Amino acid sequence: xxxxxxxxxxxxxxxxxxxxxxxxxxxxxxxxxxxxxxxxxxxxxxxxxxxxxxxxxxxxxxxxxxxxxxxxxxxxxxxxxxxxxxxxxxxxxxxxxxxxxxxxxxxxxxxxxxxxxxxxxxxxxxxxxxxxxxxxxxxxxxxxxxxxxxxxxxxxxxxxxxxxxxxxxxxxxxxxxxxxxxxxxxxxxxxxxxxxxxxxxxxxxxxxxxxxxxxxxxxxxxxxxxxxxxxxxxxxxxxxxxxxxxxxxxxxxxxxxxxxxxxxxxxxxxxxxxxxxxxxxxxxxxxxxxxxxxxxxxxxxxxxxxxxxxxxxxxxxxxxxxxxxxxxxxxxxxxxxxxxxxxxxxxxxxxxxxxxxxxxxxxx
Amino acid sequence: xxxxxxxxxxxxxxxxxxxxxxxxxxxxxxxxxxxxxxxxxxxxxxxxxxxxxxxxxxxxxxxxxxxxxxxxxxxxxxxxxxxxxxxxxxxxxxxxxxxxxxxxxxxxxxxxxxxxxxxxxxxxxxxxxxxxxxxxxxxxxxxxxxxxxxxxxxxxxxxxxxxxxxxxxxxxxxxxxxxxxxxxxxxxxxxxxxxxxxxxxxxxxxxxxxxxxxxxxxxxxxxxxxxxxxxxxxxxxxxxxxxxxxxxxxxxxxxxxxxxxxxxxxxxxxxxxxxxxxxxxxxxxxxxxxxxxxxxxxxxxxxxxxxxxxxxxxxxxxxxxxxxxxxxxxxxxxxxxxxxxxxxxxxxxxxxxxxxxxxxxxxx
Numbered sequence: 001x002x003x004x005x006x007x008x009x010x011x012x013x014x015x016x017x018x019x020x021x022x023x024x025x026x027x028x029x030x031x032x033x034x035x036x037x038x039x040x041x042x043x044x045x046x047x048x049x050x051x052x053x054x055x056x057x058x059x060x061x062x063x064x065x066x067x068x069x070x071x072x073x074x075x076x077x078x079x080x081x082x083x084x085x086x087x088x089x090x091x092x093x094x095x096x097x098x099x100x101x102x103x104x105x106x107x108x109x110x111x112x113x114x115x116x117x118x119x120x121x122x123x124x125x126x127x128x129x130x131x132x133x134x135x136x137x138x139x140x141x142x143x144x145x146x147x148x149x150x151x152x153x154x155x156x157x158x159x160x161x162x163x164x165x166x167x168x169x170x171x172x173x174x175x176x177x178x179x180x181x182x183x184x185x186x187x188x189x190x191x192x193x194x195x196x197x198x199x200x201x202x203x204x205x206x207x208x209x210x211x212x213x214x215x216x217x218x219x220x221x222x223x224x225x226x227x228x229x230x231x232x233x234x235x236x237x238x239x240x241x242x243x244x245x246x247x248x249x250x251x252x253x254x255x256x257x258x259x260x261x262x263x264x265x266x267x268x269x270x271x272x273x274x275x276x277x278x279x280x281x282x283x284x285x286x287x288x289x290x291x292x293x294x295x296x297x298x299x300x301x302x303x304x305x306x307x308x309x310x311x312x313x314x315x316x317x318x319x320x321x322x323x324x325x326x327x328x329x330x331x332x333x334x335x336x337x338x339x340x341x342x343x344x345x346x347x348x349x350x351x352x353x354x355x356x357x358x359x360x361x362x363x364x
Numbered sequence: 365x366x367x368x369x370x371x372x373x374x375x376x377x378x379x380x381x382x383x384x385x386x387x388x389x390x391x392x393x394x395x396x397x398x399x400x401x402x403x404x405x406x407x408x409x410x411x412x413x414x415x416x417x418x419x420x421x422x423x424x425x426x427x428x429x430x431x432x433x434x435x436x437x438x439x440x441x442x443x444x445x446x447x448x449x450x451x452x453x454x455x456x457x458x459x460x461x462x463x464x465x466x467x468x469x470x471x472x473x474x475x476x477x478x479x480x481x482x483x484x485x486x487x488x489x490x491x492x493x494x495x496x497x498x499x500x501x502x503x504x505x506x507x508x509x510x511x512x513x514x515x516x517x518x519x520x521x522x523x524x525x526x527x528x529x530x531x532x533x534x535x536x537x538x539x540x541x542x543x544x545x546x547x548x549x550x551x552x553x554x555x556x557x558x559x560x561x562x563x564x565x566x567x568x569x570x571x572x573x574x575x576x577x578x579x580x581x582x583x584x585x586x587x588x589x590x591x592x593x594x595x596x597x598x599x600x601x602x603x604x605x606x607x608x609x610x611x612x613x614x615x616x617x618x619x620x621x622x623x624x625x626x627x628x629x630x631x632x633x634x635x636x637x638x639x640x641x642x643x644x645x646x647x648x649x650x651x652x653x654x655x656x657x658x659x660x661x662x663x664x665x666x667x668x669x670x671x672x673x674x675x676x677x678x679x680x681x682x683x684x685x686x687x688x689x690x691x692x693x694x695x696x697x698x699x700x701x702x703x704x705x706x707x708x709x710x711x712x713x714x715x716x717x718x719x720x721x722x723x724x725x726x727x728x
Contacts, residue, residue, distance in 0.1 A: 001387075001662065002387075002604070002606070002607055002662065002663065003606065003607045003663060003664055003665060003666070003680055003681070004483060004604060004605070004607050005387070005606075006606075023365075023369070027483065027606060095495070119368060120391075120488060121485035121488055122488070124464065124484060124485055124486070124488050124492070125488035125492045126492065127458065128490065128493040128496060129492040129493075129495060130492075130496065131459070131492070131493060132492060132496015132497040133496040134496075240366070242366070242367065242368025242391060243368050269495060298365060298366065299367060300365050300369075300371060316367055
């Protein structure tokens with residue numbers, strides 16, 4: 001691996017923990033496998049606590065008097081409702097309402113924000129917009145590297161380490177902790193449905209120290225190294241940019257309607273198109289698919305979802321659910337077929353034709 | 365691997381050819397290893413011909429009356445000098461003259477261009493600029509997937525397959541070939557110093573057919589599957605975005621001065637800053653480093669280059685050269701030390717301290 005695939009402040013510790021493979025997000029390493037199976041890690045995540053190097057959730061700093069205006073231009077969500085200390089999930093869309101990214105916006109101050117991004121260069125997009133408009137805004141990728149502590153025992157662990165104020169942080173809110181003489185941002189958030197926190201470590205030189213502190217305090221809770229878990233993510237109906245969401249998808253069909261202002265009270269890139277789509281009604285929507293057969297392979301390309309000889313959708317992520325004891329997947333489904341219980345076949349890339357049915361999300 | 369790490373039109377054939385590993389560039393798979401070693405592949409590339417899936421060199425289509433104006437705003441190179449049929453290497457820089465990307469611009473028509481990009485989302489940047497300025501320009505990622513045919517026997521192979529007109533294409537020019545009833549762009553270019561072509565296949569459904577046609581015709585020339593070869597690249601002094609070039613580097617220090625217009629005859633983002641840097645003289649410049657010891661590891665982080673106890677540079681890529689029988693690397697070097705022959709030590713990430721010296725590029 002070359003320097004282009006950037007290491008993180010935690011990569012040394014991740015390697016010492018026996019990492020066996022990485023993915024790449026935002027030109028940065030994301031650990032994807034340790035000594036155990038994804039299934040073992042899934043059960044562990046649901047019962048205990050894990051430490052995840054999610055530094056690849058890079059931050060885009062947007063700072064200056066026009067910061068909020070630039071941000072509002074980028075997203076259909078009304079950001080004037082955000083208070084300092086809020087994490088706001090904000091879809092970013094293009095003029096045709098296609099999804100560019102789905103970051104979490106952290107409002108640090110009235111005119112100072114971080115966007116915690118999925119896998120596309122939002123910084124370059126924001127730079128282009130600001131340069132094009134002639135806005136004088138500070139835009140950069142600060143030295144901030146999120147470390148996620150996920151699982152039902154995350155709160156107890158972090159209370160031990162940083163005190164009771166961690167408990168008071170609400171869901172999708174952030175507060176501050178002291179670490180080695182520095183003030184660090186901590187949010188109650190993360191890419192799982194098992195609860196937990198993300199520490200947005202500012203200062204990469206503190207990476208190993210933070211990892212060690214959490215690791216040591218975590219021994220009492222059976223802590224293990226982990227990563228965003230595919231089984232848990234799909235069961236929980238958590239979508240992924242590049243998998244479920246691409247520029248071919250608008251936020252309404254992907255279930256993000258509640259984050260979209262459609263009444264004309266704010267203006268943003270893609271507003272006209274989104275209003276048009278809303279007026280006509282979406283033609284397809286994201287759904288779960290439950291399907292039969294042996295453990296399905298990894299979904300590396302679209303798997304046709306058929307009703308008879310008609311393609312009515314395409315699976316974008318899939319996995320064997322050890323809890324439901326069936327394969328589950330995520331798929332866009334055409335409106336005539338999107339009711340739960342619709343019988344379908346899934347044509348997985350191993351050549352199998354698997355009977356299944358449409359399900360609502362999250363999987364129950 | 366998930367769908368987010370996109371397969372290419374050639375991935376099926378790459379897998380059938382025994383690929384053993386991929387890298388990720390522009391959210392897409394780049395094969396990085398087949399059955400043989402990088403060293404065996406290096407010798408083969410210098411003597412014969414290889415087929416490389418470089419679909420990850422995505423194209424950004426810039427089309428419309430303002431296309432040339434937008435492009436000129438993005439790069440210090442005077443693009444008015446490009447003719448239809450030219451490939452122009454154009455650094456793209458930010459307002460502080462930091463490198464955003466270093467694509468090859470293909471001038472398809474007076475107001476229609478492709479940018480064949482390195483690993484950053486130039487499409488999003490260009491979209492931001494166009495939206496910010498209110499330009500009405502078509503910007504998209506077309507269904508175009510370059511396939512590189514590299515090595516001294518590439519020309520003979522492609523003449524066999526597509527006729528004598530392939531021979532007439534000049535270096536960094538492009539022409540057109542007929543393939544299965546379609547017209548396809550072919551350029552004399554590629555990420556090696558061994559000569560060769562890149563076919564910009566338009567229409568992913570033709571991927572396997574094109575691969576097969578070249579593979580079959582290549583049997584007479586000892587064709588093998590390959591990939592941009594680290595040994596050949598470093599020996600040849602070919603730089604890589606994310607390794608040698610980041611937003612912390614300006615094009616002058618990276619040896620791209622000949623592509624930068626500094627006389628004020630054109631205006632572009634970063635022009636003022638670049639003129640200032642040129643006026644003051646660059647403080648460091650890219651150089652080669654030749655150094656001792658056993659085969660060095662892969663360079664995954666900056667390796668300090670020292671003169672005594674003073675750091676005067678940092679290695680960004682390194683490899684054992686089987687031809688020079690020494691380790692070689694690429695490094696920025698401070699101006700007081702950048703003369704060839706300067707004695708240094710290289711502190712590689714395996715903990716070794718390796719004596720070496722500064723060299724000009726390419727390595728001779």
